[in-house]
Every structure is written in structure tokens, then in C-alpha cells.
Amino acid sequence: MKDSFTIGKLAQACDVNVETIRFYERKGIIKQPQKQGSFRYYPQEYVARIHFIKRSQELGFTLSEATELLDLKIKDQAKCNDVLLKTEAKITEINQKIKDLKKMKKSLEGLANCCVDINQPLTDCPILDCFIDQRKNK
Amino acid sequence: MKDSFTIGKLAQACDVNVETIRFYERKGIIKQPQKQGSFRYYPQEYVARIHFIKRSQELGFTLSEATELLDLKIKDQAKCNDVLLKTEAKITEINQKIKDLKKMKKSLEGLANCCVDINQPLTDCPILDCFIDQRKNK
DNA sequence: ATATACCCCGTACCTTAGTACGGGGTCAAA
DNA sequence: TTTGACCCCGTACTAAGGTACGGGGTATAT
Numbered sequence: 001m002k003d004s005f006t007i008g009k010l011a012q013a014c015d016v017n018v019e020t021i022r023f024y025e026r027k028g029i030i031k032q033p034q035k036q037g038s039f040r041y042y043p044q045e046y047v048a049r050i051h052f053i054k055r056s057q058e059l060g061f062t063l064s065e066a067t068e069l070l071d072l073k074i075k076d077q078a079k080c081n082d083v084l085l086k087t088e089a090k091i092t093e094i095n096q097k098i099k100d101l102k103k104m105k106k107s108l109e110g111l112a113n114c115c116v117d118i119n120q121p122l123t124d125c126p127i128l129d130c131f132i133d134q135r136k137n138k
Numbered sequence: 139m140k141d142s143f144t145i146g147k148l149a150q151a152c153d154v155n156v157e158t159i160r161f162y163e164r165k166g167i168i169k170q171p172q173k174q175g176s177f178r179y180y181p182q183e184y185v186a187r188i189h190f191i192k193r194s195q196e197l198g199f200t201l202s203e204a205t206e207l208l209d210l211k212i213k214d215q216a217k218c219n220d221v222l223l224k225t226e227a228k229i230t231e232i233n234q235k236i237k238d239l240k241k242m243k244k245s246l247e248g249l250a251n252c253c254v255d256i257n258q259p260l261t262d263c264p265i266l267d268c269f270i271d272q273r274k275n276k
Numbered sequence: 277a278t279a280t281a282c283c284c285c286g287t288a289c290c291t292t293a294g295t296a297c298g299g300g301g302t303c304a305a306a
Numbered sequence: 307t308t309t310g311a312c313c314c315c316g317t318a319c320t321a322a323g324g325t326a327c328g329g330g331g332t333a334t335a336t
Contacts (some may be wrong), residue, residue, distance in 0.1 A: 008312060019295055038314055058238065060198055061146055087246045094243045099283065100197050105232045108225050146282065157325055176284055201323070
């Protein structure tokens with residue numbers, strides 16, 4: 001019990017709901033820890049695991065992608081090579097997303113700039129066309 | 139019906155399911171087009187709208203955010219002033235997304251770099267710590 | 277004029293990612 | 307030793323974003 005968390009303490013430490021942890025367990029995203037009687041006792045590394053999952057989600061990865069990333073570290077029969085490949089795939093994905101977001105941002109900035117006359121009715125605002133045009137050559 | 143699409147043709151042109159289009163209509167994300175009898179006939183601009191929605195989703199916006207973006211142009215009773223504010227909010231959002239993705243990318247690159255010895259067992263790979271550190275000062 | 281491909285509507289179902297609930301068991305402090 | 311806070315499990319529900327289905331109507335090419 002020392003150096004370990006009940007499910008409630010773990011949830012608190014990770015700023016998630018208790019049910020979320022039970023949910024992750026049911027889904028195989030984290031594995032069931034040691035039990036003392038009917039109670040789960042989590043060693044501290046679970047804090048890091050759950051933080052990792054949450055962080056990944058914040059950055060646009062799904063739960064199963066987050067699990068995949070975690071597994072890169074956890075499955076020690078795997079070799080760094082595997083990690084490298086998966087990591088590089090994710091990086092490529094991220095690069096594309098950044099590129100697309102930047103394009104979108106430019107369109108929006110164009111929109112903002114064209115609204116110089118603050119009381120011009122929106123119908124005359126060329127932003128949408130801007131936007132649509134950018135979509136066209138995609 | 140020249141120059142317009144039946145729902146099936148539109149779906150095909152946008153590479154989405156017919157049901158998706160009906161779903162968007164029910165949700166008020168696109169508006170019902172002219173009907174000839176019971177059939178919907180969509181003018182071409184719907185292609186751009188749906189592409190736009192799909193694109194926005196790919197970039198991490200929800201359907202209702204995508205709708206909001208689309209509305210920047212469509213509601214002509216609004217004034218440029220409103221558009222400007224909303225546009226700026228969206229730009230801020232996009233900037234944050236880009237920032238987060240870049241952080242994620244850096245972590246992943248760090249991970250990739252630490253796997254120099256291609257046959258090193260994975261247990262020695264510091265990926266988890268990488269991520270955790272980033273979450274802490276969040 | 278008839279096949280058949282397409283459309284209509286409503287309803288039900290699916291996946292992801294949880295959250296809530298209820299009836300019961302347990303631990304620990306007073 | 308009892309009371310309150312916490313845990314157990316299973317089941318049901320939510321919200322977003324669709325997808326599928328079934329019974330019927332329609333448009334069009336032959």
C-alpha cells in the first residue's frame with residue numbers, strides 16, 4: 001500500500017474521473033494492477049501512463065493511437081527500429097496537419113484584412129471565395 | 139436539373155456517404171436545397187461547402203466549428219466587424235493547434251533521435267519521460 | 277411499359293470516449 | 307464497533323459523427 005494509489009487517488013493525481021480509469025482498464029489501454037482483496041493498488045508509474053494518454057489526446061491522437069505510442073515503450077520485445085518507424089509516420093502526419101492549418105490561417109487572415117471597412121455588409125466580403133478557391137486546388 | 143446534383147451525385151463528388159449529407163441537413167450544417175417534387179437538387183456550391191467541412195474536420199475542428207467558419211461568409215445580415223472578431227478567434231485557435239502539434243513533433247523527434255542504436259532493446263528508450271515532462275509544465 | 281437504379285423518410289444501430297448509477301462490500305479513524 | 311468515505315461490478319446513458327435498413331415512390335433508358 002505504501003507507494004501506491006487507490007483508484008480514487010490515482011484519478012485525482014491524473015485529474016481524470018475514476019470511471020475513466022476503469023474504462024481504460026476494460027478497453028485494455030492500461031492493465032489491471034495488483035489487487036489486495038478486491039481493491040486495485042496502482043504503482044506510481046500509472047500516473048505517467050495516464051498523463052501520457054491524456055497528453056496524446058490533447059494533441060490530436062485517438063485513444064488507440066495513444067495506446068500504440070505507449071506500447072512502443074512498454075513492449076520491450078520490440079526493437080527501436082519499430083519505434084522509429086511509427087514515430088516517423090506520426091511526424092509526417094503532424095507535418096501535414098501543420099501545413100494545412102497554416103493554409104487555413106492564411107485564408108482567415110486574408111478574410112480579416114479584406115474587412116477594412118468595418119461597416120461593409122458581409123455579402124461584399126470576399127473571404128468565402130478566398131476560402132473556396134483554396135479548397136479547389138487541393 | 140442541368141448544373142445540379144442529385145444527392146447521390148453530390149455524395150460521389152464529395153466522397154462522402156449519401157446518409158452523411160442527409161445527416162448534415164438534419165443537423166442544420168447545410169441547408170436543404172431546392173426540391174423538384176420529392177428530390178433534392180444541389181447547385182455546385184454544395185460541393186465546396188462539403189469539401190470545406192470535411193477539410194475542417196481533418197484539421198481538428200468539430201462539425202459545429204466548421205459550421206461556424208462557414209457561417210463567417212454566409213450570414214450576410216452580419217457586419218464585417220463580427221466576422222473580424224470570429225475570424226481572429228479562429229486564428230488564435232489555429233495558432234494554438236499548430237503550437238501543440240509542434241511540441242508533439244519535437245517530442246517525437248527527440249524519441250527518434252534517442253533510438254540511434256537500431257538494435258537496442260526498447261526498455262531503454264526514454265519516450266515516456268519525454269512526454270510526461272511536457273505535460274507537467276502545461 | 278417496365279425494369280432497375282436512384283430517391284424519399286423515419287428509425288435503429290454503430291464507434292469513440294467517456295459518465296452516471298445502484299446495490300453492495302471494505303477500510304480506517306474515532 | 308460503527309460510521310463515513312471509498313471501493314467493487316455491471317449496466318445504462320451521453321454526445322458526436324455518422325452508417326444501415328426497410329418499405330415505399332420516381333426517373334429514365336430500352
